[in-house]
Amino acid sequence: MGHHYEQLNENERKVIDRLHAAGRSQREIARTLLRAPSTISREIRRNSQVRRSWPGGYDAGRAQKLCLRRRDRGRQHKLARQPHLRELVGEYLAMGWSPGQIAGRLALEHGHTVISHESIYRFVYHRTAQKDWWHRLLPKRRYRRGRPGRRGGSPVDHIKNRVPVSQRPASADDRRQPGHWEADLMLFRIYGQAVLVSHERSSRFTVITRQPSKAAQPVLESLRQRLQNLPPDMRRTITFDNGTEFAFHHKLADQIGIATFFCDPHAPWQKGGIENAIGRLRRPLPRKSDLAAISQKQLDELAMRYNTTPRKCLGFRTPLEAFNNALHLKRDSTCQPALA
Numbered sequence: 001m002g003h004h005y006e007q008l009n010e011n012e013r014k015v016i017d018r019l020h021a022a023g024r025s026q027r028e029i030a031r032t033l034l035r036a037p038s039t040i041s042r043e044i045r046r047n048s049q050v051r052r053s054w055p056g057g058y059d060a061g062r063a064q065k066l067c068l069r070r071r072d073r074g075r076q077h078k079l080a081r082q083p084h085l086r087e088l089v090g091e092y093l094a095m096g097w098s099p100g101q102i103a104g105r106l107a108l109e110h111g112h113t114v115i116s117h118e119s120i121y122r123f124v125y126h127r128t129a130q131k132d133w134w135h136r137l138l139p140k141r142r143y144r145r146g147r148p149g150r151r152g153g154s155p156v157d158h159i160k161n162r163v164p165v166s167q168r169p170a171s172a173d174d175r176r177q178p179g180h181w182e183a184d185l186m187l188f189r190i191y192g193q194a195v196l197v198s199h200e201r202s203s204r205f206t207v208i209t210r211q212p213s214k215a216a217q218p219v220l221e222s223l224r225q226r227l228q229n230l231p232p233d234m235r236r237t238i239t240f241d242n243g244t245e246f247a248f249h250h251k252l253a254d255q256i257g258i259a260t261f262f263c264d265p266h267a268p269w270q271k272g273g274i275e276n277a278i279g280r281l282r283r284p285l286p287r288k289s290d291l292a293a294i295s296q297k298q299l300d301e302l303a304m305r306y307n308t309t310p311r312k313c314l315g316f317r318t319p320l321e322a323f324n325n326a327l328h329l330k331r332d333s334t335c336q337p338a339l340a
Contacts, residue, residue, distance in 0.1 A: 008035075008039070008067075010064045012033055013043070014060040015032065016029055016033070016040060016043060016058065016060065016063075017058055017059060017060035017063075019032065020044060020058050021190070023190055023288075023290075026040045026041050026044065027040075047062065047063040047066055050244065052158075055213065055215060056214070057191040057192065058191070077119070077122065077123045077126060078119050078123070079119070079120070079123040085114070085115065086123075089102055089115070089120060090134070090137070092105075093124075093137035093138065096139070098117075098138070099117040099118075099120035099121055099124070100117040102115075102117070103115055103116055103117040103119075103120065104117075121145065124138065125144070125145055155242045155243065155244050156262070156265055158244060158247065159242065159244070159246070159249070159262065160247065160250055162242075162249075162262050163259075163260065163261050163262065164261065164263075165239055165262060165263050165264065165270050166264075167261065168180075168237055168259075168261045172201065172236070172237055172239075175201050175202050176202065177202060177236070178200065178202040178203060178234060178323075178326035179200075179202070179234045179235055179236035179326075180200070180237045180238075181198060181199065181200055181227070181235065182198075182201060182238065182239045182240075182271040182273050182274035183196065183197065183198045183199070183223060183238055183239075183240055183246070183274065184196075184240070184241060184243075184271070184278060185211065185214060185243065186278055186285070187214075187287070188287055188288070188290075189287055189288050189289075190291070190292075192213055193290070193291040193292070194214055194291075195209060195285075195291070196209040196219060196222050197209075197274060197277060197278055198223065198226055199273050199274040199277045200234075200319075201273050202322070203319050203322035203325075204273065204311055204313070204314065204319040204322065205307055205319040205322065205323035206303055206306055206307060207226055207303055208281070208299045208302060209222045209226065209296075209299075210291065210299060214243075216245055216246065216248045217248060219245045219246060219248070220248040220249075220251055220252065223238070223252060224252060224255055224256060227256055228255070228256045232257060234327065236258065236259065237258065237259045238252070238260055238261070239260075239262070239263065239270070239271045240261070240262050240263070241262070241271065242262055242263065242265055246260075246262075249262075277306070280306065281302070284302055284305075304320075306319070307319045307320040307323070308320055
């Protein structure tokens, strides 16, 4: 017999919230609560997902409400309310029948719909039924519904006026024409800490901007402020991934006249310049960094160090020199251009 398992209570969730926000690891939290690390991992993962009404992150009060809602939802299942029907469906499943066959046969015998195949599936895959391993009675014996590796929908369905990168002008692909940008967020261990990284594809010139959160409006404002003072030829296009933080991208076209494009789902290599830049910036700014102790001035100094480092792909010129040359500015290479 296995060990008896008790669900996390509200007080334990408050401890998880406090320690997680303080940057403690899941194993440390598990030791504090005398729980298995997998229990803490599952609790944080399932209650931290981004939703339309929730920007993401773990909150003890919200997690407790979700727990009670899931518990009530389990009682609403028809098979949970009708034990005789549940026993009958279980017998048919044990005989190898599929939920569709069970629902159809019961409807034929009674002259009306007794239960739908979807109701059977929902009950089988609910946690109350999985404790009894009902999913093993299904023809394919799957533990989860849906295709493997494709849980939930893609953010691309919620991005207004999204244009795929395949429609981006061909002049942006070879990096010869300046004015084509890429942007992405760098996230850190402490929830809510992020910086926006903007990268010009031709010169590799990179700008770092502190963000108050992953929300779309502050990201829009940062991009607009950084790009609006550039000549139109230096802000032709900008490419993003499919994060919802770029959901207001279409306002950039209205405000500063820059065309916006998005990578295909799960294809970050289509904006390889910004991915490479973030990888280089991770050396002095690792994920475990606490942005509360780092000022915007320090981020600007970090960006300057990056932009004054010679690059082989630029013939050992620096990104700052290449960017200033594109702007036709006769300045010393240590001068900061108007973008900063």
